[in-house]
Amino acid sequence: MKATDSRNLHGHVIRELGKRIVVGDLRPGDVLPREEALAESMDVSRTALREALKVLSAKGLIESRPRVGTRVRATHFWNQLDADVLSWRCASMPADDFIEKLVEMREIIEPAAAAAAARRRTAAQLANVELAYRKMEASLDPEEWAVADLGFHDAVLQATGNELMISLFSVVESALGMFFVLSAKTAGNFNYSLPHHLKVLEAIRRKQPEIARKAMQSMIEDSLANLHKKRKGSSKKAS
Amino acid sequence: MKATDSRNLHGHVIRELGKRIVVGDLRPGDVLPREEALAESMDVSRTALREALKVLSAKGLIESRPRVGTRVRATHFWNQLDADVLSWRCASMPADDFIEKLVEMREIIEPAAAAAAARRRTAAQLANVELAYRKMEASLDPEEWAVADLGFHDAVLQATGNELMISLFSVVESALGMFFVLSAKTAGNFNYSLPHHLKVLEAIRRKQPEIARKAMQSMIEDSLANLHKKRKGSSKKAS
DNA sequence: CGCGGTGCATTTGTATGATAAATTTCGGGA
DNA sequence: TCCCGAAATTTATCATACAAATGCACCGCG
Numbered sequence: 001m002k003a004t005d006s007r008n009l010h011g012h013v014i015r016e017l018g019k020r021i022v023v024g025d026l027r028p029g030d031v032l033p034r035e036e037a038l039a040e041s042m043d044v045s046r047t048a049l050r051e052a053l054k055v056l057s058a059k060g061l062i063e064s065r066p067r068v069g070t071r072v073r074a075t076h077f078w079n080q081l082d083a084d085v086l087s088w089r090c091a092s093m094p095a096d097d098f099i100e101k102l103v104e105m106r107e108i109i110e111p112a113a114a115a116a117a118a119r120r121r122t123a124a125q126l127a128n129v130e131l132a133y134r135k136m137e138a139s140l141d142p143e144e145w146a147v148a149d150l151g152f153h154d155a156v157l158q159a160t161g162n163e164l165m166i167s168l169f170s171v172v173e174s175a176l177g178m179f180f181v182l183s184a185k186t187a188g189n190f191n192y193s194l195p196h197h198l199k200v201l202e203a204i205r206r207k208q209p210e211i212a213r214k215a216m217q218s219m220i221e222d223s224l225a226n227l228h229k230k231r232k233g234s235s236k237k238a239s
Numbered sequence: 240m241k242a243t244d245s246r247n248l249h250g251h252v253i254r255e256l257g258k259r260i261v262v263g264d265l266r267p268g269d270v271l272p273r274e275e276a277l278a279e280s281m282d283v284s285r286t287a288l289r290e291a292l293k294v295l296s297a298k299g300l301i302e303s304r305p306r307v308g309t310r311v312r313a314t315h316f317w318n319q320l321d322a323d324v325l326s327w328r329c330a331s332m333p334a335d336d337f338i339e340k341l342v343e344m345r346e347i348i349e350p351a352a353a354a355a356a357a358r359r360r361t362a363a364q365l366a367n368v369e370l371a372y373r374k375m376e377a378s379l380d381p382e383e384w385a386v387a388d389l390g391f392h393d394a395v396l397q398a399t400g401n402e403l404m405i406s407l408f409s410v411v412e413s414a415l416g417m418f419f420v421l422s423a424k425t426a427g428n429f430n431y432s433l434p435h436h437l438k439v440l441e442a443i444r445r446k447q448p449e450i451a452r453k454a455m456q457s458m459i460e461d462s463l464a465n466l467h468k469k470r471k472g473s474s475k476k477a478s
Numbered sequence: 479c480g481c482g483g484t485g486c487a488t489t490t491g492t493a494t495g496a497t498a499a500a501t502t503t504c505g506g507g508a
Numbered sequence: 509t510c511c512c513g514a515a516a517t518t519t520a521t522c523a524t525a526c527a528a529a530t531g532c533a534c535c536g537c538g
Binding site: 004005010014047050051052054055057058059075076078079080081082083084101102104105108109112116162163164165166167168171172 | 290294351
């Protein structure tokens with residue numbers, strides 16, 4: 001929900017360098033200037049710079065060694081699932097193929113989550129899913145509906161009780177959110193997919209994992225189909 | 240593959256505090272001692288301590304504000320998919336239910352990855368999967384086989400071309416590895432599952448996603464069944 | 479008595495300068 | 509030529525000082 005803190009000074013340095021690396025302005029193998037020089041060039045003290053470098057190092061983006069300097073690591077070392085890394089990547093170069101990768105992750109997680117929720121949900125978790133569904137029913141405008149929809153998916157995820165899945169979903173979703181929230185608002189026909197939601201809810205209530213999985217799957221398929229239709233309608237785009 | 244660097248001093252502080260938090264020795268809401276005091280109690284300078292705190296903050300474990308101190312954040316803020324967080328969690332208290340969550344993630348990722356690989360694999364990627372399969376065929380002892388097996392799964396993952404999936408797998412796998420490598424070595428019947436591997440390979444070659452998914456799925460099911468059997472055999476454990 | 483603003487104290491945030499440790503590189507000797 | 513050691517460079521760590529933020533108590537006013 002919240003990336004590197006923007007208030008503090010070293011937070012700025014983290015974002016600045018992080019973006020430059022993720023975008024490709026700084027390439028793997030490149031060595032950064034000496035800490036002293038780099039600090040001066042970014043108008044911060046070496047202390048603040050180093051705190052930033054340590055964070056980037058923890059994200060797997062860089063590696064520093066005495067006498068050698070700090071160099072950008074190969075991409076396969078990066079913490080690709082780190083919220084910051086993901087957001088930097090989305091902020092700058094929303095390459096279409098990257099969005100597709102995010103969507104692919106979503107398509108994998110959500111049906112599996114629905115199945116897991118149907119298998120293990122507690123009574124309280126079921127109640128939350130139901131509550132979320134009711135809020136969707138009661139939504140009057142697309143914006144309200146979009147919020148309630150997110151709440152529904154979140155409730156399902158919570159019902160899995162698997163914090164790894166929850167974390168993965170939240171990271172992917174927040175990265176995708178940057179693109180999809182907008183298009184959601186344009187919809188006039190916003191509660192088309194409510195029947196799907198109902199199917200998911202009922203399957204979770206009755207503890208039927210496979211039915212829940214399939215329902216969630218077709219829900220996503222539908223929403224993606226809608227999205228493509230809209231896209232084709234507004235902007236003319238090949239392939 | 241490599242968590243926070245152990246060589247450096249602040250790396251020690253990161254692990255020490257990180258573990259204490261993840262394990263539950265320090266609970267969400269708790270506030271840590273003042274930086275000066277904490278630094279002294281850990282025999283490092285305030286500078287080094289702060290670099291460590293910044294890293295833990297980037298992992299979502301803590302949050303520090305002037306005048307208030309640094310407090311442990313609620314677990315839902317944690318970067319659960321961070322390699323360090325995961326490893327700390329495994330290192331100390333390998334609660335059975337947590338292992339199950341990791342296994343669940345693996346069960347979700349791998350079939351999906353096999354399907355994606357079958358859909359999009361390049362010729363070179365297919366060649367790598369085939370090479371990995373050949374190495375499994377040629378394996379003579381369980382240890383060699385385990386390494387080759389990991390190589391096979393890795394090759395499939397690479398063939399998806401989705402770095403998010405690759406990263407997720409590598410994180411989960413390295414966390415699981417701590418438990419499973421051992422039991423793999425005990426097997427006498429180590430190349431039981433080769434037929435499954437072959438099915439996956441062939442499905443990827445022929446670009447048949449659904450077949451690849453199912454093959455990978457049953458491969459995992461079998462290996463888990465084997466594992467349970469072995470467990471029951473060696474240690475007597477209820478439920 | 480209650481309420482709001484104002485200053486103070488405390489803790490993190492940043493800066494600076496100095497020293498230690500690591501490691502590459504270069505040079506000298508066998 | 510090869511090996512070993514000294515030198516140079518860069519990160520790692522430390523100590524200290526000051527700035528900024530902010531909770532809290534105190535004081536004055538209605």
